[in-house]
Amino acid sequence: MAKLKKLEDYRDEIERCVKCGACRAHCPAFDAERREGRVARGKIALASSILEGEVGLEPKVLEDLSQCLLCGSCCAGCPNKVHTEDIVAAARRQIAKERGLSTFGKGVATVLGRPKLMNLLAKSGGSLSSLLFKKLPKDSGLHLRFPAPYLEKGRTLPPITAKPFRERVPEVIPGDSQQPTVLFFTGCGINYMYPAVGEAFLKALKFLGVTVIIPKDQACCGLPAVSAGATKTIESLADQNLAAINRHNFEYIVTACASCNSGLGNIYAEMGDEFEEMSAKVMDIFVFLVKHGLAEKLEALPKAEQRIKVTYHDPCHLRNQGITKEPRQILKALPQVEFVEMPDAGTCCGLGGTYSVYHYEHTKRIAARKAGNVASSGADLVATDCPGCIMQLQDGINHAEGTQRALHILELLAEALPE
């Protein structure tokens, strides 16, 4: 059975913080509101005070701990490499355990834990454009997935697909027997919002002759529940996914969503010995494609005369694992693309799981900065490797009244490949 660590298990990690303040230079949430409780150093002081019984779970503590994107930027800039994102997630689980899940947390837990309900919700939303989405009646079940604070403050969302991706495709798509077999962990973003990314994924792997397994019974990776602190939901989703995955034989579990990649590869890995083998097989799609020689194949193609300017946004969950080169490598190799780097490509887009639900005003500030960076790069498109980031980047650009479009690198790749 999957088992997550408790806050007290992070005592040593908490003690490694020397309060130097370096995190102040790297935290997007702190940048949006400069108060010490917003920054890693302050949150660690609070987590330590909770453990020592110096503060209870009073409103100010909950407020500060909710103000974290779990993006890991602080850890990247920390001289001691303290994983504040893990400490905050553990603190949120403790809060949820003692105080009960917040209203939003409950919504996430209910829906994510029940794929059938999620399918139903997706279907009922399929015919709605994002504009109509805003006008949904307050009692609509869709608010569970995208709860009220999202919609009331003018967030723009992609439409929810009528037919989820996994229902459109067979469970096994055979390829060349010389090539490896991969298991495609789609994640919710691709399944319910961006099925075209899933189609592009299949096209790319078909091009390489790779056999693809898409288990019908895979569930959400659980990352939104990590953000909400819903321990039981995460643990049961992990068990469910492990069972779904273990039914098959394959060499790699490939993801096209940075969050799923981190959920399966990192968070599950710490939940019990039975996850070790599975977690070790998790690989990002672009790492896989580069490893299997696609970059060279693309580079051999003649370059298009009119190329489109594209920049890249590093999803936190890939950047934290040091995966920054491969997505760029594929992007740069595309014949129709002229790659341009934008400033601060590696800073968080501002979605951060439940952060953007509770703190949409701050999210907008972070997103506005990102939109400014996209614009200053001169790119027409901002490509990335995570559906959550795509949604957030596009929302930020829309609010900034920009003309750029956010999309997955796979969509550009699919354009370049033969039918």
Add this chain to the structure above:
Amino acid sequence: MIDKKIIDELVQVLGKDNVLTSKAERICYSYDATQQSFLPEVVLQPGSAEEIALIMKLANRERIPVFPRGAGSGFTGGSLPTKGGIVLCTEQMDQILEIDEENLVATVEPGVVTERFQKAVEKVGLFYPPDPASLKFSTLGGNVAECAGGPRCVKYGVTKDFIIGLEVVTPTGDIITTGGPTMKGVVGYDLTKLLCGSEGTLGIITRIVIKLLPLPQAKKTMLVLFDSIDGAAQAVSAITRNKIIPTTLEFMDGRTIECVRQATDLDLPETAQAVLIIEVDGDREFLDKQVNSIAEIIKPLGVVETRIATTPEESEALWQIRRSVSASLRKVNPDKFNEDICVPRSKVPEMIRKVDAIADKYQIPIVNFGHAGDGNIHVNIMVNRKVSGDIMKAEGAIKAVFKAALELGGTMSGEHGVGIAKAPYIPLEITPAAAEYMKAIKKALDPNNILNPGKIFLDSPEN
């Protein structure tokens, strides 16, 4: 004791959002980089000098101690609320008010983060050289109060050399200005210089007038590995003797190199016992010539290898060795006392030898690196707080290090200040008469001992 009546009065002045009273909020302003912690009774976030003046008047009336704070990144406890009371955080006052390109002068509020200011002036081709290691997060107000230094100070000088005017709220709540935007000015005492490095004991800085330089066209970095610390130290003197002042002259001793070698896969040959990172800046065509003459000058001094960066990426790779020091040291021991003694630059090798002897005597690892160019050595005494006796050994070693620095004509602190961490050692460096002279100033300006009490000088028994 701060009662509800006082809180209400503060809320009236500052607004509810800027008076933080919950325990959770107070915990977040109880510490700094010394890793000590004192819980304040209230945290205030004023937005103007006028608000600060009202706070100081109230604090005098009610006899509440006030502890000014910037980013809380100091190493000596200058911002710690050691007696509870009020933490007065100047972080909300964070506007760059003016960059005057005609007169090469800028005016800023104290909460501006140093790097943000540097980038802003560099955008218009100007230059603010002081570069403390904390520049990405420390504030200019804090930098002025502590007179921060940094690697580039070898050539350009420290924070106080760039501050030409201040607006300050006095400990009793008056607003005064010192100096101004002129390059010269001799009317009255030089209060600007007195306030720089006064560690928030003589006034709260609310506005800073800064002198700027033209931004150098380019810079060039070289890294030199020596077979002995003496070779490296002689190199420093030889470069200076030949009338070259590099922008930075950073060094790492043998123990530091050993730590980095063990913790990283950076290329550092076994024969290297000292490293110098030398950077020069100025006109592009001039730099190659300067780097080559430096290489010539130091050649006979036991050079193992010289690496010269030709691109910004290569320069970054050379600096990576210096930047990996802090994290590498943690592998020796989890905790450290980071002292920042300064000796005349010719005495650096002698100082290192003395520190090595102290490390042997106290049986405690000590690694040295820092700003060789101005004799400012970061002496890192590595301890494990959880091992009993480690702290006591460290305290013995620290005192011995201070004494050794003073014997060589040096000082206990080049850039970190005294705060509470070095206050007990003040009598080692400052004579009773000089201390009385300083205390008389403090007493005249702050008769009720309200502003940052107990810093620099320990409270005398009658307080």
